[in-house]
Structures are given as structure tokens and as C-alpha cells.
Amino acid sequence: MLGKLSGVVIEAVGAVVSKNRVSVEARCKxxxxxxKASRLAKGTGIHKLSIAVPEVCTSDLCYQAAEKIFASGWDRNDIGALIFITQTADYLTPATSYYLQERLHLPKDIIAYDVNLGCSGFVYGIFQAASMLTFLGGRKVLLMVGDTSSRNAFPQDTGLLSIAGDAGAAAIIGSNETSEIVFHIESFGERADMLLVKRGGYRALRLTEGERLTDNIENYCNMDGLGVMAFSLEDVPKNIEQLFEYASIGIEEIELALVHQANSMIVSSLADKLGIQREKMPFRSENIGNTSSASIPVLMSEMQRRGEFKPFRKVLLSGFGVGMSVASAIVDLSHTKVLETGEL
Structure with missing residues (x-):
């Protein structure tokens, strides 16, 4: 799906990771x-992982990110909708968004719902938020995204164990008459099994011994590593190239490309494939890990923390992965307040 939505701006972005950082060597000991673990870390570019302590859930990380934004000057009474995008919700039901609405003291006349989505979730969320603004009549959308993906890594498989990190993020999406976002969103359901946690829903219950999960791969995320790599370097570049063509923008016009922080090898290879200078497509998750739907806002917050973020006007956003799915957009971030990465 290619299309444009006008009058929308990303007003603020904040991200929170765990203060508990675990080295890849310790994670795979x-x-x-x-x-060998050191060599693996060098290959992925991920050396430490943000691992949330057991009592911290994805919603806690997102809550802290949202509170950082409200503390920076945004009024919670202006929020007309809350979208919580995660694969690691607090409960099967009800939606975690309702707990967040109460916890954040948001108005009761508010739209609130959860979306089960991973790596493409931030761009999907911007699209959903932008689509709602006319109905909200001047009120804003609080978009919350994140995962505690480390808990879905199979303890006997270094593939995800060495890259999966935990984080939560929040963004305020509002109206701006002069702004426009161009989207390209695609779904590849025939390859959904490439990233699959088979058990835990109602089709197949999780296998347990008492209250403990058994060490069965079906209880955890099973990743087709080669398939995911091929998808990232074949289907994702096509999606982005078609977006540029639709928007009548040359790749050289892009000031910054913020893509899903899968690992440094995928990010640098994607830049080369598209002909984008590597410095324009940064990887900043070497001490955090792959944080699913939170990875793009985490990247923004890390750039802000390092003094690298500027009021960029032509920016590519692209999230890709579980689904399989790709969601890309061209946005103007010159009016966006980005907060430094927080810790919990």
C-alpha cells in the first residue's frame, strides 16, 4: 500500500531501556x-543487551517513556487516543492499553487499543495515528511501542539470545498543516513462520512444568535466520525504492535513514544495497540490542544522547520483520522533540 497523509507531525519521541546490560559473552556462556561469543558479537555489532529484570514488563518501559514526554511539556489532557503496539502484552486480555490509560491519568473520553506487531510496529503506529487525527478534532495520539523480546529467545539457541534486547518507547502524533508523510506498507503472510512463537495462544498452549516453561523451542521464538536475512536485503530495498519513486524523491535527497536495528550487518548491507551512505543510515544499538518495534525510537533517542540528532527534514523510516512485514515512510522531523534515552 502506497499513499500519503497530510497535516500530521511527530511532535515528540522518547525511549527507555533497561539499566541492566548483559554482555553477549555472559548471555551465551x-x-x-x-x-566464539566475542566473534559473534563483532559480526552482529551487538555487544551488550538491555535485559529487563523479571518484574519489569514492556508496559513499564513504555510508561516511563511516556512520562518523560509529559514531563517535558506535553499535556496529557490533550491526548485523544492511545495505541499500544507490542508482542509482549501484560495479559491475554484485557488490552494493556487500558491499564496504561489509567496509569498515565489520561482522559476517559479516549480511544485505546493494543496491536500485536513487532519490528514494523513504529511506522505502522504512525500510520494508524495519522489516520485518526481528523476524527480527534485537534487532540493528539499517544503511540507506545516496545517489547521484552529477550524473554522469547530460546535458551539453547544463540541466534536470538545474542541480539534480542528489551525497550519501550512513546511518541506524540499531532496535527501540522504543512507536514505530509508518505507511506509504503506491505505484508508477506506466506512467510509468517520465519519468526514464530508457536505456543502461547489458543491454537497451541505453552508447555510448562508447574509454573516454569519447559525448554521446548515451540515455547520460544523460532527464527529462520537465512530467510530473515534474505527478506531484509531483497524485499525491504524494493519496498523503499518503490516509496522513493512514488514520492518522486531521489535517494540522494534523504538526509537520514532510520531503519530497524536488526543488527549492524543488516543495516550496513541495506545501506549499500540502496546506495545510501552508511553514515546516513546509523546503527546505535551496540549496547542495547534488537528491540523490536522500539528500535527506531531507541535509535533516535540514542542519537540525541550522543549529540547527533538534528532537525532533519527528509527522513526515511523503515521497520521490517515479524509478519513478515515492511512499513516505510518519508517524514519531516524538523519539528520533532527527541528526548535522550532513559533507563529503568
Whole structure:
């Protein structure tokens, strides 16, 4: 789906990661020697992982990110809708968004709902928020995204164990007459099994021993690593190139490309594939990990923390992964307030 939505702006972005950082060597100590784990980390560019302590859920990380934004000057009474995008909700039901609405002391006359989505979730969320603004009559959307993906990593498989990190993020989406966002969103359901947690829903219950999950791969995320790599470097570039063509924008006009922080190898290879200078497509998750739908706002917050973020006008956003799905957009971030990465 290619299309444009006018009169929308990303007003603020904040992200929170865990203050508990675990090295890849420590994470994989029962599976790899220190030397092999170090070599693995060098290949992915991820050396430490943000691992939330057991009592911290995705909603807690997102809550802290939202509170940072409200503390920076945004009025919670201006919020007309709350969208919570995650694959690691607090409960099967009700939607976690209702708990967040109460916890954040948001108005009762508000739209609130959850979306089960991963790596493409931030761009999807911007699209959903932008689509609602006319109905909201001047009120704003609080978009909350994130996952505690480390808990879905199979303890006996270094693939996800060495890259999956935990984070939550929040963004305020509002109206601006002069702004326009161009989207390209695609779904590839025939390849949904490439990133699959088979058990935990009603089609297949999780396998347990008492209250403990058994060490069965079906209880955790099963990743087709080669398939995901091929998808990232074949289907994602096509999606982005078609977006540029539709928007009548040359790749050289893009000031910054903020893409899903899968790992540094995928990010740099994607830049090369598209002909975008690597410095324009940064990877800043070396001490955080792949944080699913939160990875783009985490990237923005990390750039702000390092003094790298500027009022960029032509920016590519692209999230891709579980689904399989790709959601890309060209946005103006010159009016966006980005807060430095917080910790919980």
C-alpha cells in the first residue's frame, strides 16, 4: 500500500531501556566459548543487551517513556487516543492499553487499543495515528511501542539470545498543516513462520512444568535466520525504492535513514544495497540490542544522547520483520522533540 497523509507531525519521541546490560559473552556462556561469543558479537555489532529484570514488563518501559514526554511539556489532557503496539502484552486480555490509560491519568473520553506487531510496529503506529487525527478534532495520539523480546529467545539457541534486547518507547502524533508523510506498507503472510512463537495462544498452549516453561523451542521464538536475512536485503530495498519513486524523491535527497536495528550487518548491507551512505543510515544499538518495534525510537533517542540528532527534514523510516512485514515512510522531523534515552 502506497499513499500519503497530510497535516500530521511527530511532535515528540522518547525511549527507555533497561539499566541492566548483559554482555553477549555472559548471555551465551553456556553455549559458546568467550572467544566464539566475542566473534559473534563483532559480526552482529551487538555487544551488550538491555535485559529487563523479571518484574519489569514492556508496559513499564513504555510508561516511563511516556512520562518523560509529559514531563517535558506535553499535556496529557490533550491526548485523544492511545495505541499500544507490542508482542509482549501484560495479559491475554484485557488490552494493556487500558491499564496504561489509567496509569498515565489520561482522559476517559479516549480511544485505546493494543496491536500485536513487532519490528514494523513504529511506522505502522504512525500510520494508524495519522489516520485518526481528523476524527480527534485537534487532540493528539499517544503511540507506545516496545517489547521484552529477550524473554522469547530460546535458551539453547544463540541466534536470538545474542541480539534480542528489551525497550519501550512513546511518541506524540499531532496535527501540522504543512507536514505530509508518505507511506509504503506491505505484508508477506506466506512467510509468517520465519519468526514464530508457536505456543502461547489458543491454537497451541505453552508447555510448562508447574509454573516454569519447559525448554521446548515451540515455547520460544523460532527464527529462520537465512530467510530473515534474505527478506531484509531483497524485499525491504524494493519496498523503499518503490516509496522513493512514488514520492518522486531521489535517494540522494534523504538526509537520514532510520531503519530497524536488526543488527549492524543488516543495516550496513541495506545501506549499500540502496546506495545510501552508511553514515546516513546509523546503527546505535551496540549496547542495547534488537528491540523490536522500539528500535527506531531507541535509535533516535540514542542519537540525541550522543549529540547527533538534528532537525532533519527528509527522513526515511523503515521497520521490517515479524509478519513478515515492511512499513516505510518519508517524514519531516524538523519539528520533532527527541528526548535522550532513559533507563529503568
Amino acid at each position: 553456556n553455549l559458546l566459548s568467550a572467544k
